[in-house]
Amino acid sequence: MWDFPLFPQSASTHAPKVDAVYIGLMIVSAAFTLSFAFFVLYFAVKYRRGSRADRSGIQDSNPIAEAVYITVPTLLGIGLFVWGALVYFELVSPPGDAVDIYVIGKQWMWKAQHPEGSKEINELHVPVGQPVRLVMTSQDVIHSFYIPAFRVKQDVLPGRYTTLWFQPTKVGRYRLFCAEYCGAEHSRMGGWVTVMEPSEYEEWLEGSSEQTGMAVAGEALFRQYHCSGCHGGNSTVKAPPLEGVFGGPVPLLNDPADPNSGVRIIQADERYLRDSILRPKDEVVAGYEPLMPSFEGQIPEEDMLKLVAYIKSIGRGRTTRPTTDRGMQDGEGAPSNITEIMGMGTGNGGDAR
């Protein structure tokens, strides 16, 4: 019958924390709403027209009362902000040992590809207890990747990568939705996330993966799109070599058209790789001529992911981020600049430099 718990299933490390914030907000809201409703009804009855209530000593403004009801909500608001922000930062900071899975949204399906090469449509298999980071993009309109049981949601946009991470805690099958309205069949764009025991997951991967992993496929594409003609080891054209680029610092010209404009340093992440292929003249590596033609409109998104996976595979691992309590391995930070921006960016672990 009406088997209707307050919250949907809870199956990730995020879920209890998000639910705790939710319950906290609910308590605050209920307290305000109920006391407000009480006073409205109480005043409505007591001070109705013609009642004999004592109306002496009533003020039209009261500085003490005003000070109290300005201060209390302010403190409450700041408290809720701090609590919410702490959970929020955790939600957007994937741990260093997260595995990457690539996702493409299109009208009206989700395609996922594992680094080992397994491809899935409207399905996503992940091992339990393992942090998973999804690198996502869309081929057409905006979609949104939503797994209610994990309390995670992230818009998936064309023309850029967005990421999402979660750590499943329970084996099972969970519903996946598209949450951003995307056209006629929006309400049919869904799928399943299957959380498996790690050993079963390994079996599943082997059973379903193709012989070539994404990076291997990317290497073939690297030759097919003639990238190797300039970036390869034996080329005569002076193009930056790509070995060890990903995950490390890259010096870029401040003004791509002017070699003397000075240099800024960025971290090579997926966004940088993608943009360098599509808009090479926007970010020119110091010491090189802006010779590379744009590959805009020539590489389908799926091939692009494979190319990026290949360039990552010859890089240094992920860009670094500060060590967290998760015991990050050297050189395995995840690309997240939030901690740096928030002034916590000291003590970079790893051998990235």
Next chain:
Amino acid sequence: MSSEPHHDAPAQGPDLAGPDTGMAPGTIPTSGHAPGHDEHIHPAPRNPLFRYIFSTDHKVIGIQFLFSGLIFFVVGGLLALAIRWQLAWPWSDLPHLSALWDSSAGQMPPEFYNKLVTMHGTIMIFFVIIPILLGAFGNFLIPLMIGARDMAFPTLNMLSYWFMWPAFVLIVFSFFVPGGASEAGWTGYPPLSTAEWSTPGSLNGQTIWLMALLFAGISSMMGSINYITTVLMLRAPGMTLFRLPMTVWGLFITALLQAFALPVLTSALVMQLLDRVAGTNFFSPTGLSVANGPEEVGGGHPLLWQHLFWFYSHPAVYIMILPAMGIVSDVISTFSRKPLFGYKPMVFAIGAIALLGFIVWGHHMFQSGMNPALGATFMLSTMMIALPSAIKTFNWLGTMWGGSIHFTAAMLNAVAFVAMFVIGGLSGIFMAATPTDIHIHDTYFIVAHIHYVLFGGSSFGIFAALYYWFPKMFGRMMNETLGKIHFALSFVFFNGTFFPMHIVGMHAQPRRYADYTGFELFNNEAVIGLNQLMTVCAIGLGLSQLILVSNFVASLVAGRKAGANPWRANTLEWQTGSPPPHYNFERIPTVYHPAYEYSLPEAESDYLPQTEPRPPRAEPLDHIMA
């Protein structure tokens, strides 16, 4: 007619040696009443075409806005009922309406559902709430409440109404173009809205939608300029800024908000129009390929639209609530027979909401891949905007405290506004807190929230205003009994319709889903049962409005004649005839005190019009307020 040289009339009562003295007109030239200005009273035009249709009289224009807004209210409400029908009984025949779409089975195609969702939102926001609150009540009330003969720019005012007509025609016409009306949601996110083959409504309907909104925007802009100028320049002698009724404050700050936010929306609309018709790529990213078509050159970014759109559309939420806040402040004070609690804090709270309203738009985009540092900033600003809103609700409560409360239909609706706004405001905190927002974003929780603010808030505010000012507009009283029945039914059915949305939203039922029953998570008795309950209540809510319509029409024809001041209220509009003459006031009134001098111990009656000096013995009610 008036020969009194009011500009040097004694603007000050003896009790007014307060800090506002310096602002009294006559001492400050910006009051705008050039000597002798109001001595020319223009008679009403004799030609009915110019008297009732192309009128420059703010009262006629206000009533024109009111009627067209109410007609679109019906249209938008019917669209909503069709949405609810599909949600309660998915894919069942909609009685009598199957002919609207070309489907042999009589079922509503998902495209049509998407049109309903899009057009319901668009019509309710841009063609109902904003035109009624600002166009109708703003026009009708501002000159009357500040003691002016008309708006500062009467012809511009007329144009602001007639610029709505291309918008009306276009939005209705868009249903009949190939592909049908827009389907991109009221938010019109590209690429869904710009890529022609992404959805049928983006074939042609979206272009018409953009043009309709452009016209509506121009109309609003004209109105805003007029309201700002009028409030600043045409106040009656003695009407200092801190003697303005809260309704005028609400409308004035809303007009400011609109004047600063609207240009951003207008440019975004033009950019999207260019993307659609001129081949520009403001919002199309590189390599975009819709429906497996050829990849686009691109170079733009869809997030740009979201920023521009929400930079207007978040303030738009306040544009739709601030005038209602002003209205209920006046209504609650009048019917509690008690001064408004904390007048100045109320004014500053409205100002703070308007200012903060400009820096919270990012909370609509927490999921878009925003830099978390920016996300946290928007989270903080959104939390902070709850504060002035809280101050206002406490002050409304304080106004009722110790009053002598007369529960008229207007008062009931005003109190309902306050209560529903509390729920809608508090559910907003769940969206401000990013972790919970990530879960509830794009679910029915958001739909519940916006309807608590815009129906529970704005619409109950509109009802309160209708019952309160109907006698002033048409010279007749509305039937109070019918008004109370209408209120009770609306209140119950409103909560029955929208409260369960919080619950199914927390259970992740996504919004804008033509059919949620395809998923086991929702295909159970509880979720479907709640959806059917909501639909039954929505139908009840729709039917209850028939009571309002019949009361409105019957009272218009045969209502009891209203005197000049049936509610015994203090503000200036009640100190002239009902309906007011073409020139509003026979003599421009002189204002002696704030609008909330109710139940003064020294006064003989329990109210004291702003045009009457305070009794000589009376102290100012309160130094903070006076």
